[in-house]
Every structure is written in structure tokens, then in C-alpha cells.
Amino acid sequence: MSASAVIDVDRLNLSYGDFHAVKDLSFRVERGELYALLGTNGAGKTSALEVIEGHRTASSGAVRVFGESPTDRRAVRPRMGIMLQESGFSPDLTVTESVRLIGRLTGRSDTVDRVLDLVDLTGKAGTRVSQLSGGEKRRLDFATAVYGGPELIVLDEPTTGLDVQSRDALWAAVDRLREDGATIVLTTHYLEEAQQRADRIGLMHQGTLRQEGTVVELTQALPSVISFALPVGAPEPPIDIARVNGSFHIETFGLQEDLYRLLGWAHHTGVELRELQAGPTRLDDVFRAISRD
Numbered sequence: 571m572s573a574s575a576v577i578d579v580d581r582l583n584l585s586y587g588d589f590h591a592v593k594d595l596s597f598r599v600e601r602g603e604l605y606a607l608l609g610t611n612g613a614g615k616t617s618a619l620e621v622i623e624g625h626r627t628a629s630s631g632a633v634r635v636f637g638e639s640p641t642d643r644r645a646v647r648p649r650m651g652i653m654l655q656e657s658g659f660s661p662d663l664t665v666t667e668s669v670r671l672i673g674r675l676t677g678r679s680d681t682v683d684r685v686l687d688l689v690d691l692t693g694k695a696g697t698r699v700s701q702l703s704g705g706e707k708r709r710l711d712f713a714t715a716v717y718g719g720p721e722l723i724v725l726d727e728p729t730t731g732l733d734v735q736s737r738d739a740l741w742a743a744v745d746r747l748r749e750d751g752a753t754i755v756l757t758t759h760y761l762e763e764a765q766q767r768a769d770r771i772g773l774m775h776q777g778t779l780r781q782e783g784t785v786v787e788l789t790q791a792l793p794s795v796i797s798f799a800l801p802v803g804a805p806e807p808p809i810d811i812a813r814v815n816g817s818f819h820i821e822t823f824g825l826q827e828d829l830y831r832l833l834g835w836a837h838h839t840g841v842e843l844r845e846l847q848a849g850p851t852r853l854d855d856v857f858r859a860i861s862r863d
């Protein structure tokens with residue numbers, strides 16, 4: 571195990587009865603990293619996280635968190651904050667009471683006021699959980715993960731159900747936690763959030779890790795795309811292009827060169843390139859490629 575690894579997952583397998591949900595999964599998360607574990611529905615992300623969180627026992631393989639077994643709660647729990655997909659707060663408790671209760675369970679020290687400010691729930695301190703909106707409940711879930719500023723924070727689909735403003739606020743809070751040195755493990759179906767923020771990404775499909783790397787490493791194997799539409803009757807550019815749904819696509823590993831040629835041709839022939847877009851491969855494309863099989 572690497573000396574700095576906060577999480578070390580080595581050939582993890584997890585079965586539910588006859589169903590093999592996680593297959594020989596290995597990955598490491600280094601101190602201070604934001605690692606995004608992404609994948610298709612049912613890929614096994616939550617199952618893997620549940621083993622890391624100490625909520626589930628592996629069928630085989632080794633998982634270490636801070637060098638300890640995650641089931642050693644006394645060693646690991648005070649250092650790890652967890653935002654589950656659903657926390658199951660008691661509906662009759664107020665926001666303040668819920669945070670205080672969770673705070674006690676973490677074994678970390680903090681003040682309710684600071685945590686509510688961090689997750690932007692100060693105005694709802696006295697509101698019962700049953701009266702919170704979906705997005706407010708999600709922010710209360712986030713409060714449980716950040717209480718006491720843990721070294722490791724696990725976020726399972728943290729922004730699902732949040733409006734754009736609340737998402738931005740959550741990511742701003744995550745940025746501040748990272749500035750303080752926190753290590754973050756994240757699952758999300760919002761690939762652009764992972765693309766923008768993750769230091770490294772693991773892509774899972776049907777229980778296995780199909781690819782792992784930085785965004786650049788993952789996307790450089792696929793071509794960039796230039797797309798545009800042409801006015802009726804316009805000549806076609808002398809470049810290898812495909813027609814998709816009435817518009818033109820160029821797939822290229824030489825984005826700059828092909829764009830230069832295309833724009834030069836359009837300029838010389840006086841053709842307008844409508845809805846012109848050019849950009850590197852997005853994580854969505856890598857994702858589609860791994861989930862085809």
C-alpha cells in the first residue's frame with residue numbers, strides 16, 4: 571500500500587446472494603485527492619462505497635481506510651464523513667437537533683451554527699425534517715458528512731435533486747474543505763461536475779473498473795469533434811466528414827489543424843458554418859464507449 575493512500579481497495583468482490591455486484595475492484599485514493607467513482611446505473615459504485623464506509627462486508631479482497639479496516643469504526647469513523655444517498659433522518663427532529671445528533675455519532679467536535687452556515691441551512695435551523703424540501707434535505711445530508719471537518723469525505727450523488735444555486739454552493743463548500751486538506755471520494759451521474767473537479771476518475775460498468783485516470787488521460791484516446799450545419803446548396807468542405815441528423819461532424823485527433831483548414835475553406839468560399847462547435851472529447855463520450863459492451 572502507498573504510504574499516502576487514504577483509501578486502498580485491492581481486488582474487492584461483493585455478492586448479494588448469487589449476484590456478483592462488484593468484481594475484482596482495485597483503486598487507491600491519495601491524500602488530498604478528489605477521486606470520482608463514476609459508472610452506469612447498477613455498476614456497483616454504492617456497493618463499493620458501502621464497504622469503504624464500513625456498512626457492508628466484502629465477499630473477498632482487502633479494503634483499507636487510513637491503513638485500517640473500515641469495520642474498525644473507532645479508528646476510522648472519526649476521520650471519515652459520509653453523505654449517503656439517503657440518510658433517513660427522523661422526520662420529527664428539527665434541523666439543529668438532527669445535526670447535533672449526527673455530530674455526537676461522528677465523535678468529532680464542531681458547532682451546529684458553523685455546520686449550518688457551511689451548508690446554507692441557518693435559516694432552517696428550527697424547521698422539522700419533515701417540512702424540508704428535497705434540496706434542503708440533501709443539504710442536511712451534506713451537513714452530516716462535513717461535521718467536524720473530517721479528513722476524508724465520501725459523497726454519494728451529493729447534488730442529485732439540488733438546483734443550480736445549491737449545487738454551486740455545495741461545490742464551493744467542497745472547495746473550501748479541499749483547501750483545508752480534505753480527501754474527497756465522489757459518485758455522481760452529473761459527469762460535467764466530475765470532469766471539472768476530479769483529480770482522477772474511475773469508470774465502472776457491470777461491477778468492474780473499466781478505466782481509470784485523469785480527465786485528460788481518459789479523453790485523449792477518443793477523437794475531438796467539430797460539428798456544423800451548411801446552408802442549403804452550399805458545397806461541402808474538402809475534409810473527411812460525416813453527416814449526422816442533418817449536420818456535419820468531423821472526428822479528429824488534430825483539432826486545431828482541422829479547424830484551421832475548415833475555417834480557411836469557409837472564408838475562401840464564403841460559406842457560413844452554422845451552429846459551429848468544436849471541442850475535445852467529453853467524459854460523456856468515454857462513458858458511452860465503456861458502457862456499450
Ligand SMILES: Nc1ncnc2c1ncn2[C@@H]1O[C@H](COP(=O)(O)OP(=O)(O)OP(=O)(O)O)[C@@H](O)[C@H]1O
Pocket residue numbers: 586589591609610611612613614615616617618
Ligand atoms: N441489498 C441488495 N441486494 C441485492 N442486490 C443489490 C443490493 N444492493 C444493490 N444490489 C444490486 O447490485 C448492483 C449494484 O448496485 P449499486 O447500488 O452498488 O450500483 P450503483 O453503481 O451505485 O448504481 P446507481 O448509479 O444506479 O446508484 C445493482 O444491480 C443492484 O440491483
